[in-house]
Amino acid sequence: MTDTTRNVLLYALIGLTGLLAPSLAPAFRIQMALLWMMILFALTWDLGGGQMGYNSFGNVLFFGIGCYAPAVVQRELFFAVEGQPQATGDLATISPAFNYFNGFALGLTLAVIIAVAVAAGLGSGILGLRGQYFAICTLGVGVAAGEIASGWDYIGAGSGMVAPIFPGHPSQAALFFYYLFFVLAVICFFTLKRLYASRFGLAINAIRDDEDKAEAMGVHTTRYKAIAWCVSAFFLALAGGAFGHLNNFIDREVAFPGITFGVWMVLMAILGGKGTLWGPVIGATIFHVTQELFWTYLLGWQRVALGVLIVVIVVFFPLGIMGWLREQWPEKFGETVDLEARAAPVSLGEGR
């Protein structure tokens, strides 16, 4: 078997598992949907944090925008029509069903537009900062966004919003959101795979390794940085929209979960190995499963265990699983030296 056929087979196998999983374990649909969401989180964070070296704590901002936008669209479009009781601007169900999906699709589009616009707008200012200043600044943006959301009456302020309930049986809803997240994660994966193989990928790696050098070599660093952040924003907004509708209830804590999802996306990427394509996927999978196990078997102490896990991960595996593998077997990662050159002393060749 050649490498390519192997790859195709393995992608097919993972794809098939992903497709069949909800039928194999119907009770776990939501957890598995969230697994794909976690993978998406880790992948999008790694785009900035791992591949570009811009560690962001504020990516939940885009997730939050994604959460709220479709819910607001649903409310504005269909709330009055259905004559729902007007309590605090909540709504429960929408019929006919296609309205739900229309509103949802429209909401997702809006979410993406807003999130990407915000990323581009904020990016010009914030991406000029480097290192810990960038990290702190994004943290500030994430916290401030959550606080503003919890004060803004139009989106329910502190009372939160209720997104419409999926029209149809709950198991269908679980299936719908499972496949939504699955497809999103897969698209995200292949988009990033393609991006990393392009000049864009090289450029953001160069920015990570030495931004001053990249500038000295004339690379349009600002442009690449802004695009990277917009790509993250794009996928996170979609994930947020889907999560908001899956969760049905949206408030500040759901939409801007800085100290849960916000930190987890970083941890998952690091656990798997930041700066690699597969690292975030592996990291997210292991993290999510471990966490679910903690929740089931360590009632009340799960957070303590999680904290210990975090310390262990970053202290003992700062390079992550993929980074560790790469250190062990660099040749497997294509880091080879031509054999005859290994022994020979350095010499200047003749050129071509």
Added chain:
Amino acid sequence: MTPILEVQGVTKAFGGVIANDNISLTVPKGSIVGLMGPNGSGKTTLFNSIVGYHPVDRGSITFEGREISRLRVPEIARLGLLRTFQQTRIYGMMSCLENMQISVPDTRDGLRTMFSKVPPAVTQQAEGLLEFVGLYAKRHLRAGELSFGQRKLLELAMALMHEPKLLLLDEPTAGINPVLINSLIDRLKRINADLGVTLFVIEHNIRVIMKLAEHVYCLTHGQLLADGPPDEIQTDQRVIDAYLGA
């Protein structure tokens, strides 16, 4: 010969310390010009001013007749004026080949080129240049694993990948195995002659600069002390005094 770079009356101070004081010099197109001077005489500061690393306090810098003293680093680089660093800078986590591939000039970066894969022609060119500096066998190794001298060569190759018009080299032979220095000088001359790249070189090693440069400027205490052909400079008493610290 027409000048490719003209520096006129450039002054740069850091706090109270004047690093460059009213410096004027010219680099003719197609030549190799040397810049020498004892430690702390302001050579690297001048380089930094030229490539836009920091703004100058006074004076003008023109590149191919265009004022560049107000432009920023990447803009100047895209004009075809490139520099290498004294403390070599390469992209450590990327392979040597990738280091080369990203060094293709970013001038026509439309969305198309940004997201397209690296064309085979570029890879070929990169491999050729790696061969030229003797790193072809290590092209798949992470650049961070190279020795200091090898990084220096990689950085040179990266600069060439960019096809610059003027290349500012900050101590290109520092840290290079002495055995290889002659062949490196030869290489630099070929870069100048065959590829048509004008070189402006900071060099400590007098032997190197005498062999390499056609014209040499000497700085001391931030001021231009002397300039002329290498053999003249070599015997200039003021230069000798400056180096001996008299």
Added chain:
Amino acid sequence: MLFFLLMVDNLSLLFNAPILSAQLLVDGILIGAIFALVAYGMALVWGVMDIINIAQGEFVMLGGYVTFFLAAAGVHPLYTVPAAAAALYILGWALYRTVVFRVVDKDMFISILATFGISIVLQQLANELFEADVRTAESGLGSLFFADGLIVVSQIKVVAFICALVLGATLFLFLKHSRLGRAIRATAQNARAARIMGVNTDRVFATTFALNAAICGAAGSLVVMTWLVHPYLGLAYTLRAFMIVTVAGLGNMASVILASLGLGAAENFAGFVLGTEYQAAFVFSLLVAILVWRNALLSRQRKYLK
């Protein structure tokens, strides 16, 4: 709409009764003194060890619990400040010896995450061991009245303020004049050089980290006397210390203290004018604005914040 009306009301209230500004300012500055302690400890660790300690707020919280439990056992809370500092010193030392020393030379981001993990563990352990009840310790001190009782300052806040100043000054003198203090400062400037000169940097790091924990513990002790303590108190202090240090820069004690007092006052005014719901939003937007603005200024000289 109502929001803006109330905001205008609040503003005019401030203009018509300037004495209110005085009250807000005094309260803000007294709050800021506590921030200053936490921020100064953070700056110390950051400067010396190149580590950003996210567990800062949890140290504060634990210091508060030390005071609470001692007070419950009958000790006057004011006397428990040294006890809290001592207890946290030991904890800080232990944490350094078990975890923190492993991340000293690593990427700063690693230290952020490692201490974040520590903060979760401490917070959740506190939740399990002390329960989540909101606790306070009554100092039994009264309040001071100024300007016909229009300005009220509870004495415990003043005590906290003085304690903060004394602690800060002691620390300053310690760093300046003691042997260990000089070793700490030398390590901060260049750890490798210090090591070559015979400074036991490992011990310096341990002391610094423990010292920081002790400062936070003392701050926590003051917090529980002034306000209250519960296991989830920490984040607010960590975030603010983080902000203060970033804005004020490392190594300059005066600017850290000024920034802390300024932040305390700014928060209070923002809470008054915008309403408390936008207090945090204002403060964090301010942080972002300050950073971006400072960076923009630097970028004119083609530099960036380092």
Added chain:
Amino acid sequence: MAKVVKTRAWAVLGAVALVLAVGGPASPKVEGDTIILGAAVSLTGKYSTNGKNTQDGYELGVKRINEMGGVRVGGKYYKIKVIYYDDESTPARGAQLAERLINQDGVKFMLGPYSSGLTKAIAPVTEKYRIPMVEGNGADRALFTQGYKYMFAVLSTSDQYLREAMNLAAEQAQKQGKDPKTLKVAMAFENDPFSMDVRDGVLEDVKRLGMKIVIDDKLPPEINDMAATLTKVKAVKPDILVVSGHARGATMAVRQVSDMKVDVPMLAVTHCDSAKVAETLGKAAEYALCASQWDRSLSYKDRWFGMAEEYAKVFEKEFRYDPPYQAAESTAALLVFVDAFERAGSFDIEKVREAIAATDLMTFYGPVKFDATGKNIAKPMVLYQVQDGKYKVVAPTKWAAAKLIHPIPPWSKR
């Protein structure tokens, strides 16, 4: 690169397989002679004080009922068991755990979580799976405007928490010959679903009584200091200060009002009993009005616990603290289920739901009777005033154990 893809892909596959293996098989709602209920409660996070009260309330009910032989359904006696998960006081986690209880653990009957926010997150889940949920801690009225058919609340809605206080203020004003319309109201509410609904209730009363709002602050959930708000209070001198913010809000308000010597004729707060303000803050808490769903001195009675006072004693013995109303209402939620099982005589979900809807039950906690939206319309709130370090019921008049002291004497005279 290509070769490693293989290893990586296998790692992913392995992990996915692990996901599938997590957790046991879905268990049925009734195992042998045990009825299994599920609840997500806040054992950690900002609500964990009250979350623990909730769990203790459920546990005491379970223990009592099992000790007394269990629930008689269709001639057979069943024991009760509750599966708990920790929602960490976060709505997103709460919703996931509800899914998990229903899908993986096969729970068919749910008990509520603590707080309106969590209930708001969980109710859509139970509703879409048509799983009956009886809850005792989600009081936000927005819960009852959604058309939920499977959610029932034994407590009074949150808008009513401080209404009694507003009425009292109006009464007192009239007694003093003042027009209630001249009263100025200062509000400080935590920015969460529960307190926002308390605020709505106060707003309605303010409108009805024609009073004027002078301060309307929303306290962020992580706030530890309300000096800014209280400075404003001192400046505008309102006649009533109303504060709601779970246990922390109560402690903070009472403590800082005393520290800053804020003089208001009336201070009304929620959650002071679970925050134990009278016990921990001593004199500072004097005269504060506290809204409560329930009190041990009330004369309600049922067959499981007897009088409210007896419930309180059993609870104290078991858990070593005075039961706050959050525990009592949780126990009551369980009793509603027990009653419904017995009347339905089956575990059929629809029958149980109908039985719950038709509940007309007297419990130690008070009468329970649901309207069409699922809220309890039979039970009134009570209002305490802290007098001499004790919580004394001052309203409604029917249960008043002490006379309201109004206005609160200024700090200079205390």
